[in-house]
Amino acid sequence: MTRTTPPDQSTTARLRAEHGSALTLGEDCDLPDDLVVEISPGGQLTLGDRVSVRRGSTIQVHPGATVAIGDDVAIGEHTFISAMVGISIGAGAALSNMVDLHDHNHRPRTVSNAPDGELVPWASGFEGAPIVIEPGAILSNKTTVTAGVRVGANALVGANAVVSRSIAPDTVAAGVPALPRRTFDGVPAPREDPRTLTVGFFGTSIMEHLEAVNAQMTAQADLPEIGSKVTVEGWSQRGWVHRLALSLRATWPHIGFDIKNHGEGGATSRDIVGIVEGDRATNGTDYDLVFLGVGINDVWRRFQNRTSEAVELDEYTRHLTGMLDQLSGYARRIVVVSETPFGPIEDPETVTAMNAELARYNAAAAQAAAAHGALFLDVWGPFTTAARLGGHPAGLWSDGVHLTELGDTVLLQQAERLLAEHRIVEKLQDYPLLERHAALTAYGPMFARYRTGGV
Known part of the structure; x- marks a missing residue:
């Protein structure tokens, strides 16, 4: 995406100029100069108040998708967030360095998915499902969260984990795949759209x-x-x-x-x-x-x-x-x-x-x-x-x-x-994976309140 704004503009001003109504930015956000934000037509990105993002991070919103980041969220260095359906990160959650959130996968190259046999990576299409990080959850360094997963409030995920199944609130999880290790008495946290x-x-x-x-x-x-x-x-x-x-x-x-x-x-x-x-x-x-x-x-x-x-x-x-x-x-x-x-x-x-x-x-x-x-x-x-x-x-x-x-x-x-x-x-507990466009229709209501005009 070509930048047309002067290089000395603040990051927030640059992003607002580039993306207009597709981007909602809260107050007092701390965003690095090299933050990459890509919003395709029909996509929507919402950041709450006091969101902090460190250098080298990318937020990618594909057509029709939504990324919603709540108040007081901290995102570490070189984190990659990519949505074809919807990703929400609740208030007070923390993503450490090099965390990866992808709410979609390539579909298998079957005859039905790629009838023309075209040898390009996207020929078979994509499937997706929402990712929900509930308030107060913490994802440690190099954690990967896959499509359809919900990480519960206050959950703590260990470094290098692959979260391919939903994790309950007030739970410590680690490993590949990430599995519950123990639970604890978590502090009260808001429950938005419980499963x-x-x-x-x-x-x-x-x-x-x-x-x-x-x-x-x-x-x-x-x-x-x-x-x-x-x-x-x-x-x-x-x-x-x-x-x-x-x-x-x-x-x-x-x-x-x-x-x-x-x-x-x-x-x-x-x-x-x-x-x-x-x-x-x-x-x-x-x-x-x-x-x-x-x-x-x-x-x-x-x-x-x-x-x-x-x-x-x-x-x-x-x-x-x-x-x-x-x-x-x-x-x-x-x-x-x-x-x-x-x-x-x-x-x-x-x-x-x-x-x-x-x-x-x-x-x-x-x-x-x-x-x-x-x-x-x-x-x-x-x-x-x-x-x-x-x-x-x-x-x-x-x-x-x-x-x-x-x-x-x-x-x-x-x-x-x-x-x-x-x-x-x-x-x-996991959200079922659906073909990309079907997923946008099925899961759209989960993200309606974050989108301009509520659509």
């Missing part, structure tokens, strides 16, 4: 788990007298889904969890197909994580002699495959949950026959999950073990189908184990 994960549940009453509600029953300071009567005022969803939601919020308090429980009592796979389609058509929700469990009513209806409502295995498989096809288009991670076995609901021989049939449906669910790259949570074994060793087999079920608190706990523990084993929540 929110949307988690959906599609299934039967085992997911829905309705309980009667009266406000007085949950007010510890105003519980009703023993022997008195209360009126059912409504219904609330509880069970293992509710408890898993609480567990997620307790384990990752810095993340927001938007829980959408679409479980429906009595639903067969025919019904749940409609629920999945209706949710997408009505709400258009993109999910970070989906739990899908269905099949118990498909089998049970036959043994209840409600044959018109029963769903044969072939039809069940078609329904499940269709739901997985659809959900795979807008859910980042899918977990197919096996159905829990039937408990003492009929005579032992009938229950054995019911479970033998239900096992066939679970096997089909496992195959469908594998074919779609989904995880399969097999809770059958833990339930049968708990029933066999617990001394009171009926203790897992309230009526042979629906779960007691003990049954909910068994299912909850298996769900938590799966999430921990595959580090699902940790990985979902």
